[in-house]
Amino acid sequence: MILKMRKGRRLKKYRRRAIGFYTDRQGRIRPITSTGRRRIWKTFSRNIIRTKSSITLKSSRPTLQIHTQVREEFLIRTMNLVLYQIPIIRELQSAYLVADAIYTNRDLIKKLYNNYQKGDLTGIAKRVENDTLHNALSSAQTNIVWTTIKELIPRSYHDSSFDILSTIMNEITDEEIKYVRRFLEQTK
Amino acid sequence: MSEDSLNRLNEIINLTQKHGKIGIRLLFLFKLLKIKVKEKIEKDYPTITIKEENLNRLCIQKAQELVKLEKDEPTEKDIKELLSRLNAQE
Numbered sequence: 001m002i003l004k005m006r007k008g009r010r011l012k013k014y015r016r017r018a019i020g021f022y023t024d025r026q027g028r029i030r031p032i033t034s035t036g037r038r039r040i041w042k043t044f045s046r047n048i049i050r051t052k053s054s055i056t057l058k059s060s061r062p063t064l065q066i067h068t069q070v071r072e073e074f075l076i077r078t079m080n081l082v083l084y085q086i087p088i089i090r091e092l093q094s095a096y097l098v099a100d101a102i103y104t105n106r107d108l109i110k111k112l113y114n115n116y117q118k119g120d121l122t123g124i125a126k127r128v129e130n131d132t133l134h135n136a137l138s139s140a141q142t143n144i145v146w147t148t149i150k151e152l153i154p155r156s157y158h159d160s161s162f163d164i165l166s167t168i169m170n171e172i173t174d175e176e177i178k179y180v181r182r183f184l185e186q187t188k
Numbered sequence: 189m190s191e192d193s194l195n196r197l198n199e200i201i202n203l204t205q206k207h208g209k210i211g212i213r214l215l216f217l218f219k220l221l222k223i224k225v226k227e228k229i230e231k232d233y234p235t236i237t238i239k240e241e242n243l244n245r246l247c248i249q250k251a252q253e254l255v256k257l258e259k260d261e262p263t264e265k266d267i268k269e270l271l272s273r274l275n276a277q278e
Contacts, residue, residue, distance in 0.1 A: 074244050075225070075238070082224045083250070083271055089264050091220060092254065096262050099216040102200075103209040110201050141197045168219045169197070176222075176244075177199045180215045183248050184207045 094160040095168075101149035108148045116144070142169045210255055217251035 018031035082088060102109065142165055153161045204212040222243060229236055257270050 072242060072246070077240060078225055078228055078273075079221065079246055079250060082221070082228055084275060088224060089267050089271075090223075092217070092267050093262060093264055095216045095220045096213065096257070096267075099213040100209060100260065102205055103212050106201055106204045109197075110205075112198060113201065144197065164216070164220065167223065168216055171223060172196065172200075172215075172219050174196060174199065176219060177196070177203060177215065179244055180211070180218055180248065181203055181207070183252075184203075184211055185215065187252075 008041050089158055089163060093158055094164045097153050097157055098161050098165050098168075100148065101152040102145060104152055105148045109145055112148065139166075139170060143168045145169065213255050214248075214251050217254050218247050221247040221250055 018033055020032040021029050022032055024030050032123075146162060146165060147163075150158065150162075200212070200215065203215060207214075225243065225247065226238065229238060253274055254270065257266060259266055
């Protein structure tokens with residue numbers, strides 16, 4: 001129960017600012033201090049919506065984990081930070097080079113893939129064996145593509161292009177490929 | 189090599205054959221931007237969860253703008269110019 005502060009009552013100093021008073025079960029008058037939530041949240045951007053997780057039945061206290069949901073403006077701002085502040089130009093350039101080289105050699109990559117399916121690995125082995133360093137660092141699918149496209153990429157871009165190819169090939173999911181395909185079909 | 193990754197490679201090549209250079213460029217730029225934005229958010233705000241759908245939408249839009257660079261072998265200068273043009277439009 002919240003009680004109003006009585007006139008003439010001596011003000012006591014509290015660590016945190018008291019915003020009101022209440023009596024507890026023992027009848028003591030206790031201060032209502034501002035919550036500590038502001039202290040935790042003030043480091044976050046205003047564009048992040050924060051919601052506390054549901055209160056557990058056992059302890060009747062909110063759990064410590066704070067779930068946050070990101071607003072679209074926040075994502076746009078992060079995208080701009082990535083594009084304009086971090087040196088991403090070279091990575092973008094490598095992505096263009098790799099994509100164009102895959103486009104140019106798509107039939108050869110398809111042929112090597114078909115050979116693999118048939119069990120004829122001589123073509124792949126011949127091409128891949130020269131590049132032992134890259135073999136050790138990446139998966140075989142990256143190597144199949146890399147060995148067919150590396151001649152089309154300028155020497156000075158080999159390392160960055162291989163990194164981009166390897167990262168994308170290893171991390172891309174079927175859902176993402178389908179998403180891009182759907183987008184292309186809708187925008188035709 | 190796992191069956192999944194080979195199927196993925198097949199999917200990428202099929203997309204390239206169907207949608208041409210624009211298709212493969214869009215896929216690579218989309219994925220690169222998605223990785224970079226995710227990395228940045230995970231680094232700066234580790235407690236935040238991002239809605240996959242929102243991130244996909246933003247990355248595909250940006251990738252589509254970047255795909256408009258029609259040069260065959262774009263230089264760093266070309267990319268910088270495109271980015272500043274896009275920045276000015278926003």
